[in-house]
Amino acid sequence: MKLLLSIVLFALLPTSSYAESWPKPQCQGEPYWLEFSTVKLCIPKQNVTHLNILHSELPSFTVTAEHGELIFQLQTAENITGGLHSKYELDLASYFIALKNKDKPTIDYDIAYQVHELISPNDIGIFNTGDWLAVSLTNNTRSFDELFIFHKSSQHILHIGGQFDSFEAKTLLAQFRLP
Amino acid sequence: MNEEKSVKDAINAFYKGAGVDLKFSGEVNPKVAEIFGKMIEETQQCTTALKWVPKPTGAKATIGWIAKNFTQSIISQLSEEQSLSCAKKVILNYKSPMKLASLGV
Numbered sequence: 001m002k003l004l005l006s007i008v009l010f011a012l013l014p015t016s017s018y019a020e021s022w023p024k025p026q027c028q029g030e031p032y033w034l035e036f037s038t039v040k041l042c043i044p045k046q047n048v049t050h051l052n053i054l055h056s057e058l059p060s061f062t063v064t065a066e067h068g069e070l071i072f073q074l075q076t077a078e079n080i081t082g083g084l085h086s087k088y089e090l091d092l093a094s095y096f097i098a099l100k101n102k103d104k105p106t107i108d109y110d111i112a113y114q115v116h117e118l119i120s121p122n123d124i125g126i127f128n129t130g131d132w133l134a135v136s137l138t139n140n141t142r143s144f145d146e147l148f149i150f151h152k153s154s155q156h157i158l159h160i161g162g163q164f165d166s167f168e169a170k171t172l173l174a175q176f177r178l179p
Numbered sequence: 180m181n182e183e184k185s186v187k188d189a190i191n192a193f194y195k196g197a198g199v200d201l202k203f204s205g206e207v208n209p210k211v212a213e214i215f216g217k218m219i220e221e222t223q224q225c226t227t228a229l230k231w232v233p234k235p236t237g238a239k240a241t242i243g244w245i246a247k248n249f250t251q252s253i254i255s256q257l258s259e260e261q262s263l264s265c266a267k268k269v270i271l272n273y274k275s276p277m278k279l280a281s282l283g284v
Contacts, residue, residue: 082279
């Protein structure tokens, strides 16, 4: 009886702890004044010194605030992974989860980690709420630290690039309001 | 100057000109040249800084085209350009495809 109970309890444990909880909103009274595609942001206005709308095929702009310049753009999965996710027959979410867990023997992790400027799985943060996923890639040797936010059924991904650490990535994520 | 070195120098000058701490390493091959060509084209959409670069004949940039159009003097000029938000965005955009191409994958 005790053995049966242990087995049942073990089966009920989460099978994967890859995803952290989506950060709670952190707007400090700031309204969601900046809209981009389907999302809104409450980045503190008083810290913004420059806003540059860029002419490009997909919408993009840069914001210069206290942490330096952040690039916001709509991006394709193909450009984000260089096509690696398709090569491994994975959708974007499953691809990044696999990079975090390193649990798919078919993936050449040496190449994938070089492509994404990763040193260890700890450089990858994954956040989930409903059908939305966010992935942060941060360490102190990267050319750009990156944050990807996407709905699992969408073709386009919101891609943010700049210089930030994992904590700042979460703070930034907490300033987004999803549709 | 060796054409492959010209391409590496051109890519690294572009990164430096945009103020991005990134160095091209790996092999220079037709795919790398094609991607760099797309990067130049996309940069020309959002800044006049590279207006002097002509479009490559045919659809894709080649190693020879880059070597011809990014001479040492022009590379030096590009290195002295101010950081460009536009060029940074383009580098961010093509970071993964460029790295993959340089690995010969």
